[in-house]
Amino acid sequence: MRSFRPLSAIALACVVLTTACGAEIQEASKNAAGGSVTVTNCGAPLTVDGVPERVVTNDTGITEMMLALGLTDRLVGYTSYPGKERDIATSPWRAEFERVPPLGDAFTREVVQAAAPDFVFAGWNYGFKESTGLTPDWVRSIGAVPYQLTEACRQPGTTRRGVMEPLDALYADLLNLGEIFDVRAKADQLVAQYRAQVAEAAEGAPAGKDPARVFLFDSATPEPFTSGRTAAPSQIIRKAGGTNIFDDLNDSWTTTSWEAAAQRDPQAIVVVDYGAGPQNSVQAKIDQLRAQPLMAGTTAVREDNIIALPYAALVESPRNPRAVVTVAGFLRSKGY
Template sequence: MKKQIFAALAALALTFAAQQGAGASDAAPVTVDNYGRKVTVTETPQRVLTLGPNCTELFIALGLGDKIAGNTLDNHSRGPLPEYAAEYARVPELNYGSATREAALTSGADFVFGIDWEFGGGGLDIAELEANGMNVLVERASSFDEAYDEIRSLGKIFKIEARAEEFIKEQERRMKAVADKIKGREPLRVLVYDSGSSGVFTCSGENFESLLIERAGGENVFGGLTGKQWVTVSYEEAVAREPQVIVIHDYDSPSVEAKIAEIKANSALSQLECVKNERFVTIALESVLPGSRMAYAVERFAAGFYPEIFADE
């Protein structure tokens, strides 16, 4: 009987030691590289600000929606994808537009994951957020490798590394399925039309959207431009590139309908065959940002570029 009691106590001691060891491991500091910034997290964050709808959806996709304490930039959103809608609806809104300094500093958050345009240049100051107890991970990927590195960093920080890898593999699987269907096709020349006034506000080759277009069987006609992600080109320059299809960003204002009307009324753009034939592909702005919708964007682009291939999907 004594031997049995001793064995039971020993087993309990081993279990307790194992649990303590696991807890110590979970509490061990995690350091990730964020474009040259070392971000060290000593405890798994519990209250997170996701600055940008793409960042919010990514957290939900990774099973971290319950940790979101506030989000921003819903003014640049056309609403979450159906699979994320229910959980997205429960996310508190920090700001409808860009984050304000006061809202961020009084949020009680211990971690911030946000798109790069929310920081600096009149936006939030990373050093100030860190001084107020918030670790900051900036989303600014300009390649798939960088986007996947960001996701893997979140996996390490929130102890969901397997889930992060699973998400990456699923994105790659879906994009490969598109590539298999369009194999052998000559890339279509694509003009991205975000907005227009004194010219076409479009994306350069440094913009992540160019990579999504490429994966979908297109080629950004201004993909050769570098230096910054967004550029304004003249209407004449756009026409000279002879685009075969125009991608139009959908967000709050101006509406897609207004943009199409602008294009048709423009004396230069209206001469394009793709305008005459209404070869327009619309997509929500958050869909062309790195995050949860990479495969979705490629699928949507491909369906618009090659409707004869994807007509039944």
Template sequence: MGTSRTGRWRPALVLAGLVLAGCSTTAPATPAGSTLPVTATAGYPATVASCGRDFSYAKAPTRVLLGNYRTLKTLDRLGVADAVHGYLLGPDDRGVAPGSLSKDLVMVSPDTVPAREPVIAAAPDLFLSFTEAQLVGQGKLSYDDLAGIGANAYVMGDYCMASPVNRSIDTVYADITNLGRIFGVAERAEQLNRQLKDRVAKAKASLDGRAATVAFLKVVGGKVYAIGGYPVSATLDALGLTNQFADLPTTFAELSAEQARAMTPDLIFVNYVGDEKAAIAELAAALPDLPAVKGGRVHGADENLAQGGGVGAIDSLEAIAADVKNARR
């Protein structure tokens, strides 16, 4: 555990912690670099739970809407990316989709929490969300809206309203397993999980047992926010590192001046999108007296890596491990 903190946490109103008919007749293509053919299985009907709700699948989805386009990387590794019809933009995309996305994919809405109308018009058979906050209803998209068009929902990363704040790296593997069942590629999912677990083990081994207390922070509008829950909790636990904010009752919360002064992390990671150097400089300006800041032990954590969950969460973990390994002592 990290050092004790004092004062009351002030939760930030930020989305989910930010940073939240038969077998298929055509087998998906084998992903690049794979040696195992991808074939649809006879595993239908299948029931897969998400956020306490059971969803039934009679066949593999063929018209998927992504709550965050970054989840496409995981579907690609499973060989089912062709099932994606469209996507929503993430909270840090500022309404602009990356040019690297295929022009065949449709931006259904620039809003992370979409209105119901564009989603209904897109007629997905699966909404693959990155946070249950995208299904809040109250004039926006809801579970009932999806049920009305015969669409299922699955929330990546177990970013559910009722889920515990601190979750383990097993959350990633559970997602891969569930996606394997949903798309009828269970064998491919098992192979991918083996590969991901091997990557995590190698990342941890690269640290040679180094002990360090790590703080994840983000600066928004001049205010400093602490990040303690998933995926930070999963990443640090999997690497054998200590989470400065392990006792944070919410994933993301504003850090008071008193709490900032009480911090003694060995390393700081500042979440950013876009300009890493600017994010580090902004954090240093906000907390210039912290020993980690004075010692040059502040690194950037690219939110783009983990935001879509799945494979991206492991990419992020490896990047964190590399920075810890090379950090000043």
């Protein structure tokens, strides 16, 4: 049974100033009999009756949100992608991962239904896809509650993703999960800690200098896949004192062109470390950048201003604040 607790000062500020904090927690309808709670998820009310007990997640960053909130025992399994071992090996919650059953690399109807969940946490292109039929509506059809990753919320009337600043999306999800799983105090603590961490990193940017131009390089098949304004790397870079060269793209993770990337002459490059096989290693991606005729002449490649971060640090996850600190330290070391 849920007990009602007054909102902390941080939580109250986030309820009142939703555009600043990103979280929009509705007045929850809690009672001794039902223990229901209503939050806002992707712009719509989501009501959950009782604390979920059997949770399935997709992707390492999403799973780490549950682990960071101390909800390991609620997880009956997670799916991820080939190469996820790199994320788990570097995870602050590595020990907790060992306690959660891995459900393989395929987030499918069959896998999800076999786990008999009452709550499924994924996002558009982070598991939810019309092409596979595994959508929030389908999750409801099997009697479970679908929760959508806020970074991947679709913009109204489009399939473009991202409806708020990426770090605000992280805070919104943590606060929502805190309400749903009755661990609001822990959620408040994490959000306050993360905000302070990001603020400290942002204060270290040198005054009187233009922000370093930074290119986020995920992969190329054959055109580069990168971060637009509404994906986590864009705000990570911005808070670290740089500027994402594709911050003008009103989308999340998206494909662009080598011509566009080279024309913007990045001064630093952040490589996403993920993928199975040697062809997807960090070194392979760096070699690809050096071999690409247009990119070879950019400042970042010529001066070897390249850093790699784990995939789970660059999608929405509780690793994002530490990623800000890491990127900030890297830019300072290069004189930016």
